[in-house]
Amino acid sequence: MEAIRIEGKKKTETKKSANKRLRKQNFVPCNIYGGASGNTMFYAHENEFNKIVYTHKFQKAKVVIDGSEEWEAIIQDIQFHPVSDRLHHIDFLELVPDKKVITEVPLTFKGVPEGVKEGGGKMIVKRRSLKVKALPKNLVEEIEVNVEELGVGKAMQIADIAFSEIEILDSPEYAIAIVASPKAMEGAAIPEPGEEGETEEGEEGEETEEGEGGEGEESSEGGEGSGSEGGEEEKSE
CATH class of the missing domain: 2.170.120.20 (Ribosomal protein L25, C-terminal domain)
Structure with missing residues (x-):
């Protein structure tokens, strides 16, 4: 499987106001965690994620920060803005060769x-x-x-x-x-408008958008939760 290259820059500010400024410039705040290097915050232009977010296939990412540091990772959680539906925040899980995910x-x-x-x-x-x-x-x-x-x-x-x-x-x-x-x-009963049903388009109760605070999923063998530092700061603004 070919990894999708994502180029970003390291993020040092943790305040919500810093994330707000980044989003106004079409950047997406991100975290990458799960490996020996711990948690790393970075940001990248929203266009960097087109090939990995808006696809029906599962994709790996090759995250390159500041042109030198590299991680192989997968997306663990995506948050979209509740009104504009633009990318709001992304969590990546670093892939370790001998560790199942x-x-x-x-x-x-x-x-x-x-x-x-x-x-x-x-x-x-x-x-x-x-x-x-x-x-x-x-x-x-x-x-x-x-x-x-x-x-x-x-x-x-x-x-x-x-x-x-x-x-x-x-x-x-x-x-x-x-x-x-x-x-x-x-x-078969015809569902009323707005009523959930099972069709060829998806299964019953299928979620159509990501919610806030979705970082609690089990991410790797032997552990639950992302443990990312961005969990508290990344609330809808």
Whole structure:
């Protein structure tokens, strides 16, 4: 997997007013943590993140600070401004070669299910990503799932996916995709406007935006929470 290069500058000021000034100049305050070097604060222009944030694939980052210091990392948490939806803050987890990390990897679906082609059913996607645990060298951009043999009324479960070098942490009984029969689709209740439902576009209750203070996720083997210094300072302004 090719890492996306992100060039930034070290940040020394910790006051909220300093972050506010940076954002007005289209810079994004960031933290990188998890390695031997501890927590490092930096900032980069928001355009530096286009290829790693606005993509459906999982990506590694090569963070270069002040043109000399380099880290290989993954995004651990992203905060967007609640009104403008612009990037507000990003936490990166430094990758250590012999230390497994926990992260989300997106799913992609290959082929047209037999139950759709032959039985007139409709495939309903239940999950768009999986939580995995792996060494940095074994991380993948996406997990491809072949659904061509999925018949009407059948479901594909997480247990049907196998990787020798990646551990899937979600319950093996969870459904990834199902093919609903035409009768089931006809009898399905049509959700009222604003009501959550399960469709091909995503799973029930899927979050569509990042909330503040999302730095408490388990980030690496044997520990929970980001432990970053930017947790207190990075509140919506």
